[in-house]
Amino acid sequence: MPNVKLTDLVLRDAHQSLFATRMVTADMLPIAEKLDKVGYWALEAWGGATFDSCIRFLNEDPWERLKKLKAALPNTKIMMLLRGQNLLGYRHYADDVVAAFVETAAKDGIDVFRIFDAVNDPRNFKAATDAAKKTGKHIQAAISYAVTPFHTIGKYVELAKEYAGIGADSICIKDMSGLLKPYETYELVKAIKKEVSLPVEIHSHATTGMSVATLAKAAEAGADILDTVISSLAMGTSHSPTETMVEIFRGTEYDTGLDINLLLEIAAYFRDVRKHYKQFESSFLGADTRILVSQVPGGMLSNLESQLKEQGASDKIDAVLKEIAVVQKDCGYPPLVTPTSQIVGTQAVFNVLFGRYARLSEEFEGLAAGKYGACPAPKNPEVVKKALEALKIEKEITHRPADDIPNEYGKLEEEAKKILGTPAVTVEDVLTYAMFPKVAPDFFKKRAQGPVKFAGEEAAKAAPPPAKAPAPAGGPEKYVVNVNGTDYNVVVQSAGSGAFSPAAAVSQAAQAPAAAPAGGGGGTVIPAPVAGTIIRYAAAEGEQVSSGTTILIIESMKMELEIKSTAAGKVHFLVPAGTQVTSQQPVAEIG
16 A cells, blocks of 8 residues: 655644634745755645635735745645636636636646535536646546534445546545544445546644544545644644544554654744734633534634624624524535535524524525525525525526526726726735625735734734725714724814824724714614624615615625615615614614
8 A cells, every 4th residue: 555645734824714814925934945845735825815815814815925936946836726617706607617617727727626516416527627627737636524414424425426527536525524533434435446447635723632533544444635734823723633544554554754853843843833813812712522513614613712702792602503504404405614604604694693594695606596506405495585586586407507597707807907996906905806706906006015914013013004984075974983993983184183193093092992973863773783894885875765675785794694674764874875883873864
């Protein structure tokens, strides 16, 4: 039997799982030379939530990160995690956008495309797999692992055979939540290897405490490649330590042949780097056996904590974990991996905050209606009915969802040109806009400022500037300043007041929390049900609306939520589009 190979996830999934994907490229490049000498099968360094985090939080161009890493790792394959027809966003894209993305990623440095679909629908692999074939790069088809009545070894073997048939070069069992048990893993790998003559890679998080034993049994069963993380960023919601697995296998037929001393040097480097991101650390650092029931992926745990903190509901984490199991069942047991983990998790938060299915995110409606593909099991018909009514469609979608999406790259390119104000745009910028059209415009404006820093006192300097609200010509300038997690409205008089001083604004903000105008018309005030960003109005200022009419859309927890009027009358908006609002802040008045 050949020796076991290792893929290290330190540059992507480790920090996604442990500190909300905040690691900057500047903390990766100094250690790249040593990483390149290890002899890994691959280094996972791109995809997943890194793209989103780069432009949303780090002010980094993710394409530039990829190019720099490729130059710094000439001897090691770079792997990316690609969400099939979803690419790196939260919706399905047209086939021409998928093709452009894969081609560009290959050109800029990706050697291995780990492609998965959240609901394991093989139809959602086709566009990405076809595009990857044309690049000549390695295609790894990943099976999203879940433990439900509808996920059996036989089903997984069937999927592996289907993926091999569409052109995969290897198969990955992607265990996002640490649910793979050692002996069941042994049986699963044996069964797949018996039917499929492709290398098998095992990806299992350490969240439930089983991963080291699981990887050991996977190797015994014939797994060819194992996913690990350098020890200083391992365990907790991350993965099994690379050095631990190297030593477990040393001197056996599974010996990796990797140099433990070099690995220890790398571990020491990342031990120091981790200190830069303490503010983002997940509190789930040990084994959390609640996940055996909730099946929440490692990376999702830290995000859920952050989301609940933003909503002022940190104490609701246990209730949300229990509710996730309910929502997952009602949606037909989709495996919980991005984007379904985000969709199901956010809906569970909404259920806990507002009552079960009292409010649906736009993405949850799409999942329930079949817009993300066929889920493994029948769904709760009442939930499907509610989603169909909200979307104004008659029946659940049963064909390949992307068949309904006409080519859109040209349209996105023209929109990107307008946003950037240039006659030509790079393919990379078009694709960045395509992935996150609400976040990209702001990123393009700030990109020249360079990435944020999270080392010591530099973290304070890296804080984003105060958000400036529109002001009438010659009138006072208004800012929203965030102090210790609370937003404050600050008004700066322009006449004789001099330049805006962030320090003075923060001092002023610390004395008086923000309060949106009450309206003064004696009408019905509509509060924001959650903290988030008002991304657009759904009605015109002064428009006559009925009770139940959607008046604006809030983006919260990366999902879109419709805010409806609770009375009939003329709508008057109290905050402009683009404003970040807190939970229960008045956003409109009906009178």
